[in-house]
Amino acid sequence: xxxxxxxxxxxxxxxxxxxxxxxxxxxxxxxxxxxxxxxxxxxxxxxxxxxxxxxxxxxxxxxxxxxxxxxxxxxxxxxxxxxxxxxxxxxxxxxxxxxxxxxxxxxxxxxxxxxxxxxxxxxxxxxxxxxxxxxxxxxxxxxxxxxxxxxxxxxxxxxxx
Numbered sequence: 001x002x003x004x005x006x007x008x009x010x011x012x013x014x015x016x017x018x019x020x021x022x023x024x025x026x027x028x029x030x031x032x033x034x035x036x037x038x039x040x041x042x043x044x045x046x047x048x049x050x051x052x053x054x055x056x057x058x059x060x061x062x063x064x065x066x067x068x069x070x071x072x073x074x075x076x077x078x079x080x081x082x083x084x085x086x087x088x089x090x091x092x093x094x095x096x097x098x099x100x101x102x103x104x105x106x107x108x109x110x111x112x113x114x115x116x117x118x119x120x121x122x123x124x125x126x127x128x129x130x131x132x133x134x135x136x137x138x139x140x141x142x143x144x145x146x147x148x149x150x151x152x153x154x155x156x157x158x159x160x161x
Contacts, residue, residue, distance in 0.1 A: 011024060015082065026076075
């Protein structure tokens, strides 16, 4: 009788959009849940508590929803939510618009550029290094760092013996 709460923790909780809560007592795949609920995606719900920047010491609770792939397994003890396909497309459209707005801002600096500047050092150090090696800086330096390195091999003539 004292272990009733242990049985509750060992369930997969699936929250439906209408407020219905479904409890599964075994691990199952997201594809199976989606098959039983057509037109819905399965999402993992995580709750994060973040301290606000102000000096008031307030905490902000953020709910993060991560869409699962059909091959993913729903684990015991986790809470999942069914999300309609319309909500998913709406959220993806909004996310894309936010990214485009960020890129259009003139004061926007991508994270990769700030990381590259920190790794390289200050601008004066960079100019000193470039002068000593006779290299020129290019505007596509950040693009070049994302590409994989490929060796450039020149052919060698073999002498027959």
